[in-house]
Amino acid sequence: MTTALTTALDARKQNAHLTFKHNQHNGRHGWLRLTPAYSVPLVSNILNGHKYTVKVLDPFSGTGTTALCASYLGLRATGLEINPFLVWFSSVKFRNFSSSTIEKTMSLGALISVASSSADAPSADPPPIHNIERWWNDYDLRFLCRLKACILDTSDEGSDERDLLLVTFCRVVIALSNAAFNHQSMSFKDADKSPQLFTVERDNAYVFRKELSFVLNGASDNPRREPIVVIGDARQPSRFLSDKFDMLITSPPYPNRMSYIRELRPYMYWLGFLTNGRDAGEYDWQAIGGTWGVATSRLAEWQPSDKAFVPTILKKSLIEISDPKNSNGRLLANYVAKYFEDMWNHLSAIGSLLNEDSEVHYIVGNSTFYGTLLPVEDIFKAMLQEVGFHDVEVAKIRKRNSKAELFEFDVTGKKNQPDEQSLLYAGK
Numbered sequence: 326m327t328t329a330l331t332t333a334l335d336a337r338k339q340n341a342h343l344t345f346k347h348n349q350h351n352g353r354h355g356w357l358r359l360t361p362a363y364s365v366p367l368v369s370n371i372l373n374g375h376k377y378t379v380k381v382l383d384p385f386s387g388t389g390t391t392a393l394c395a396s397y398l399g400l401r402a403t404g405l406e407i408n409p410f411l412v413w414f415s416s417v418k419f420r421n422f423s424s425s426t427i428e429k430t431m432s433l434g435a436l437i438s439v440a441s442s443s444a445d446a447p448s449a450d451p452p453p454i455h456n457i458e459r460w461w462n463d464y465d466l467r468f469l470c471r472l473k474a475c476i477l478d479t480s481d482e483g484s485d486e487r488d489l490l491l492v493t494f495c496r497v498v499i500a501l502s503n504a505a506f507n508h509q510s511m512s513f514k515d516a517d518k519s520p521q522l523f524t525v526e527r528d529n530a531y532v533f534r535k536e537l538s539f540v541l542n543g544a545s546d547n548p549r550r551e552p553i554v555v556i557g558d559a560r561q562p563s564r565f566l567s568d569k570f571d572m573l574i575t576s577p578p579y580p581n582r583m584s585y586i587r588e589l590r591p592y593m594y595w596l597g598f599l600t601n602g603r604d605a606g607e608y609d610w611q612a613i614g615g616t617w618g619v620a621t622s623r624l625a626e627w628q629p630s631d632k633a634f635v636p637t638i639l640k641k642s643l644i645e646i647s648d649p650k651n652s653n654g655r656l657l658a659n660y661v662a663k664y665f666e667d668m669w670n671h672l673s674a675i676g677s678l679l680n681e682d683s684e685v686h687y688i689v690g691n692s693t694f695y696g697t698l699l700p701v702e703d704i705f706k707a708m709l710q711e712v713g714f715h716d717v718e719v720a721k722i723r724k725r726n727s728k729a730e731l732f733e734f735d736v737t738g739k740k741n742q743p744d745e746q747s748l749l750y751a752g753k
């Protein structure tokens with residue numbers, strides 16, 4: 326494996342600089358935390374090794390790390406993403422902002438900071454999140470309702486200023502919340518261990534000003550080329566994209582039962598992308614690997630298609646997972662089978678959007694089910710080979726967590742095998 330990514334990496338280590346953690350204080354890349362996001366160095370290390378790359382695609386764009394990173398390097402970049410909140414969010418993150426927009430947002434922020442501190446300020450309705458008191462205490466919730474109303478009253482609908490203020494609002498929503506991010510995904514802080522979080526009345530207007538300053542600092546660093554983000558389904562990419570790309574770098578969902586809706590729901594409810602729990606389940610069912618709400622009951626009824634390619638290593642894992650001694654083994658085998666059928670649909674369709682000499686990088690993580698190690702990287706490799714990619718290789722890039730067997734890998738491949746003429750030319 327010869328990509329720049331694996332040079333000087335010790336894959337036995339967690340290499341936190343390859344995860345979202347590296348992005349947190351990195352301008353726009355740090356605007357929104359998504360636990361499964363990957364890092365700027367991971368993408369830039371790959372791109373720096375390919376000086377002829379012009380157009381970059383990320384078909385599972387998430388918070389837009391790939392496209393923004395590529396565009397800071399002067400490349401043209403496109404993201405495809407199924408979640409409407411992430412599409413809105415990355416469209417703001419990708420945008421060019423003039424200095425007058427930034428100054429105007431700063432002035433509006435000063436007005437909003439004063440207005441939202443007054444108990445008599447207008448107030449928006451709290452979002453219909455289940456058990457909302459687990460997220461925010463009453464004092465902070467009332468502040469957030471006033472802050473949202475002040476942002477909507479002060480800024481023009483559809484304006485850049487409003488979008489920057491709403492990104493700031495998302496950050497305040499999390500800064501004031503009782504959410505803890507010390508697990509694979511989000512959970513709640515323990516009230517007994519951190520009682521001050523539940524009782525202290527903070528200077529919330531200060532929190533807003535601090536977050537606004539962080540957002541505007543990132544907004545003033547414009548990408549060299551504005552990337553594009555398109556809402557759509559990576560299982561049918563050519564329905565949504567017509568361009569051709571030289572390089573694909575992506576991190577698809579992993580088959581680890583992580584729900585994106587679970588982590589994103591506070592933002593999605595506050596900004597009106599979600600209004601009830603049933604829709605949350607519907608969104609998760611549309612996304613690959615979703616398990617939230619209705620997605621689980623649909624999985625139980627799901628039937629595989631006979632058109633999908635199922636490599637032998639996947640068949641073997643499915644038999645082991647569905648063993649009757651595993652409680653819910655059949656459901657989880659269905660989960661894994663559907664995940665890979667979805668990935669097969671994606672991988673078998675993506676080639677039509679790639680130029681002849683293009684290269685793909687799938688950053689994937691393996692999983693375990695009832696002690697069965699699911700070799701996700703080898704299944705991706707087998708599928709890429711089956712759809713005709715060449716030089717398909719797997720490189721281990723980092724240890725994922727305390728479980729000794731869980732790693733992340735870079736699965737790479739090239740669209741075309743070099744022809745004899747170019748091999749001769751290269752003296753091989």
Ligand SMILES: C[S@@+](CC[C@H](N)C(=O)[O-])C[C@H]1O[C@@H](n2cnc3c(N)ncnc32)[C@H](O)[C@@H]1O
Pocket residue numbers: 359361362363364384385386387388389390391405406407408411557558559560575576577578579585611612613
């Ligand atoms: C691991 S995350 C990508 C994180 C990204 N690399 C970043 O740095 O933010 C995978 C993304 O795939 C999206 N996704 C899931 N199913 C999809 C589908 N069928 N089509 C397009 N995007 C999908 C999820 O919503 C999620 O944002």
